[in-house]
Amino acid sequence: MRTDRGGGGNKARALVTFLTVSVLSGALAAGLVIPFAGLAGVGSEKVVETVQTLPRELEIDPVAVRSRILAADGTLIATLYEQNRVPVSLSYINPIMRKAIVAIEDSRFYEHGALDLKGTLRAMLRNQSEGEVQQGGSSITQQYVKLSLVEKAKTAEERRRATAVTYERKLTELRYAIAVESQYSKDQILERYLNVVNFGDGTYGVQAAAQHYFRTSAKNLTLPQAALLAGLVKNPTGYDPTNNMARAKARRDVVLRRMLELRVISLHQANTALKAPVIDPARVLKVPNGCASSRYPFYCEYVVSKLLQNPALGPTVKDRDHYLKTGGLTVTTSLDRRMQKAAQASINEHTKRKDSAIAAITIVQPGTGLVKAMVQSKQYGKGAYQTAYNYNVEKSYPGGFGGFQNGSTMKAFTIAAAISKGIPLDYRINSPQQINLSGKRFRTCTGWTRDPDYTPQNSTRGGNITLVEAARYSTNTYFLQLSQRVGLCPIAKTAQALGMYNGQTLEPLDQVISMTLGVGYVTPLMLSNAYATFAARGKYCKPLLVASVEDKSRRPIDTPGIECKQVLRPEVADGVNRVLSAVMEPGGTGGRLNFGNWDLAGKTGTIQENKAVWYAGYAPNLAGAAVVADANLPYTNLMYRHTLDGRDISDPTGSGTAGPLWQTAMQGALEGMPLRRFVAPTATVSSGDRTNLPPVNGMNPDEAEDALRQAGYDVVISDDRVDSPENEGTVAYTDPRSHEGAPEGSLVTIYLSNGQN
Structure with a gap:
């Protein structure tokens, strides 16, 4: 026992001696005490050297603040954070909270400098007796420095150094504490401390903690509430009331x-506070983090993907992601909750959770590109009948599915290209039930293409019909012949100008002879926005989900805004609107989908083997696209072992399967909006811009081809010989006929006579 007592006395005397020597040697200066040197094998010379090399100012990074994503009306969609924090000024924090934290953490905070010498000496003696660091004796300023260094740490090694239980780390904190005390007042330090400190259960800062545990604000904290929060600082996990109330x-x-x-x-x-309940577990407010917790998870994730593409948020995707979760940003989106509700009601009405087929709908505002609603039948998640795929968007981020072939909705772009070339709305083409296009040449942007074995047919009415009639009935053989005459290049360029591309590869759509019947992989967002261009009279706008971004000080951050350009002449779009409105007239493939007094236009789409069916349509105010599809690989026919709305899909069609989803969503979304009308097409558009072809009947093929080319037409000579009174091998007739005329640059097919009447 005597030896133990003697050893303790020797240690105490050594401690006092060291402090005296430290002061004399200059290691104790400007209020900086070197309290732990020599207690862990650190010599006084090393200590002095360490102190002298430390920076004299602490560069403090802004604290991490949670960001918010809002709907267009300001309603919260999602909260994103690495640390759940809402900074507030000291004046907003109830004085009782300030008193509680000072009382338990640093009661002499307003009396001492950067270091509380009494507290430090007390900690030194405790640590000396234990042989290791057990108490830090840290002032609030020192604690703030430590927390700031942890916040600044960008690597695991930096975080390790900022929290290491070493005397070197304490020296660093002390040096920086002096700098902080010279830079800021005590109240400023306390304010910063209360906004950065961890209060347990994922909350940082007193305001977030007050909201979380008590559903109140830092301004309205009561004494027992303040005491609870102040007590959490020492051990945020161990004293967390949601873990251990006692x-x-x-x-x-x-x-x-x-x-x-x-x-x-x-x-x-x-005494009154001691009797108060700790917390009411039922009132603990969880702040959801991330899009997975959002009411609109798919829309939210797509918004985040767009934010991560914005260089204004940082030079790299990693930097942008960090800033998005720590910068206290306010992101306002284009989401219209009323329209979203209408679209979701359509999903709820026409689908069931266990359906094997998926359904998706996107609604866009013409003239702005604002994406107003985005819904799908599979809920977000990893469980049964759930998915992480967004079926409405391109495959440009991990959640994007990448679309489906769009079927006859592609005919709208053929119509626009044809009208742009001067083809009239009453343009007739003989369109049989089946047509042989094997080996027929179709001009592309780089040359010609053909299919050696292609004999497409109609699923609806054919005959010698006009452009309007062909759209009404969705006559395949008409549009294939029309696309041959117009050329695939104008169709492809029109589609591209309206924002159409392959949703899987992000490449332009393939120029194949069946292009007008559907090509590539197209998304509901892409298609609805393209059709919105027709509604906006040829003005194309890039799809826009992020309306604005503000930093934590409510200063705007540069972000792409509404970006529109005229890609079709208004009169061409008016002509398209007239043709596609016929689809929704009685007898049209979309005739059953008409509603109210709205001017409506649209187009059905069914891809080969019924792997997906579409309906895309619009009013002057809104455009929407709905798809029902097999989303499993390999895709299968919807008629075989697939269900929608809990029933087997026996006859999948664009109008009967996808159409009702579009109709219910759009009818609800348009409710209460002003009634607008399409502009009637001009006489020039209706009658076309065509001239008579030079008469070539009876000529030899070379002479006829030369005459037609000189007149400004593209020419092909059919391999098929036809009955005609003309001499064998001479021109029997052209398609189109000479008296029918054709716009300049159109394709004219020469048919040669077989010499038989």
């Missing part, structure tokens, strides 16, 4: 008794 109460009561001891509160206040 331990949290015991710690809270320690704070209350310390406040009583310091005469911060009266005995009556203390």
